[in-house]
Amino acid sequence: MAEPITRRRAMTIMAAAAGLPLIPFAGAALAAAGPVVWKGQALGAPATLVLNHPDRAKAERLVVRVVSEVDRLESVFSLYRKNSALTELNLMGALAAPPGELVALLATCHEAWKTSGGAFDPSVQPLWSLYARHFSKKGSDPAGPSRQQLDETLPLVDFSRVRFNRDRIALPRAGMALTLNGIAQGYITDRVVALLRAEGVTSSLVSMGESRAIGAKADGSPWRIGLGETEDEATPDTVAAIIDRAVATSSASGFHFDTAARFGHILDPRLGSTAPKYRRMTVIAPDATTADAYSTAFSLLEPDAIRAILDFERDISVDLAMVSGDRLRLGRPVDIR
Template identity: 50%
Template sequence: MISRPMTRRRMIGISAAAAGMALLPFGSTAATPEAVTWQGEAMGAQASLVIHHTDRAKAQKLVEATVAEVRRLERIFSLYRDDSDLTLLNRQRFLVSPPKELVEILRQSSDAWALTGGAFDPTVQPLWDAYRRHFSTPGASEAGPSAGIVRECLTRVGLYRIACSAARIELPTADSALTLNGIAQGYVTDKVVDLLRASGIEHSMVDMGESRAIGPAWDDRPWRVGVSDPLDTARILKVLEVEDRAVATSSPFGFRFDAEGRFSHIIDPRSGATPRRHASVTVVAGQAALADALSTAFNLMDVGEIVAVLEGMAGVEAHILSHDGNWTSA
């Protein structure tokens, strides 16, 4: 029997098995001597982790190592923490001797920025802040921030303006700011996959906000990842079969600044607008960070532009849900 679909959700989860060990379906409450479970929070979301192993003590150590790795990466990337390296960079505009992971994720971001013609850009944070401030002000105009405010924010946006090296990261102006919310969950997923593989895990589905499969499922069939309706996350619209691949979904319905939903968290860093071209975009790729970044950017691009990007990328595919419920795969 093929493993049952995992839905896209705010819950972060890992269900992992050592080579030769069968996986329980994610969310099962069945108890086995080989299962070690942890629950808590990670990357601003509820999290759970289940490790199955022939040696329970080793499973416990693997759980502890995985949680420790997630916590370490949170201290670098999280905007939810006042003491993270990213928060410090945004606060003081520069960072000396930055963590190598921060340099690496910015380089990956730069690659995604170039691939998408600037549609993916972590320097979009000033625009996000402008929308948040506007719609949290009593009596704010339903039309959103003024054109003047948007234009001013755009002067602080542009990944190409950041100086980034192993020795120093510097933002272009004192009011510039970065958000890694469009790539960090994928990056953390990739790092957890590296840790699990190094520990002998050969069958796993890792979800740190984005999903990535290690090998096939326990029965040697592909993992099945369910893509949910962005307006009803309990309803699965499409099931993708993956093996050693990552899956990421982004949608303008994920977070909306206004009650009517005209202004979403997916902001175009080139114009400052929040267009709703698609209901959702799901990307399948070898790396979760790449899938994460592309799924965000593709929400700001038309189908033809998406196809043009993917033509030069082997092993990457996109599944685009239109507002009238139709799918286009590229």
């Protein structure tokens, strides 16, 4: 049986309000007060929030607001909460008066689906479920689901058939289902960034699987984001330096359906295949939602197809590691070492 998803997502906020440095040990008074720390769950994974602020009471109020917002958005996007809006949609096949955030994110998904030629497709969930069911059975065929099973499932994967507006979302065929796991982490990160900016935060790093910087660090230097195949990799293979940018990384090694690690979680919605093209795909973009979606889509595209998209998306950078170990950088130049 495949192991459960354990991909760690840490939401860490090291912020500065009103231009004050809010990093650990930035000053004697601040170090003595210590950061406000929250640890819990976000989108089915462990999450941590660390906020340093000279006014501890204000920091604690801000943490409460952030945690409340993350919890509210999880009640919209989570596949694991029985009462989430997404769970209800997948169960019933339709959702009346959907949350505005869900409609807005589906509109963003549609743009990513169209731009990527269908490589990014939230309706891939039935295919994901097929692989999960197959490998959860004792004595399952190590070669994966049969061709017949794939052929029966693939017609359920077609985002062009999903209908949505502010009044209703509809999945037109029984068995269709959506997953927003390839974009929702970035979206929630962006919402946290918006909340912090509204509170006057001018220097911050927010990370919940995907990272986004508000401005530079307190000393004016860029935030440094380690890039590796897994989020808890002790030694990243490279480091990206960012200011007012977001970083998202996708890697097939993040989760495998089978114990032999042949079938990864990044599924091609057009073919039903799982063979990885890259060891790691990192996208740097102005916001975490875009970075998250494209890191998923680009994981399934050939380099020339990625280049064609970047000819129009000129504010995006890509750093990828091929299965062979070779590295390739595309798009807008960025400080990656």
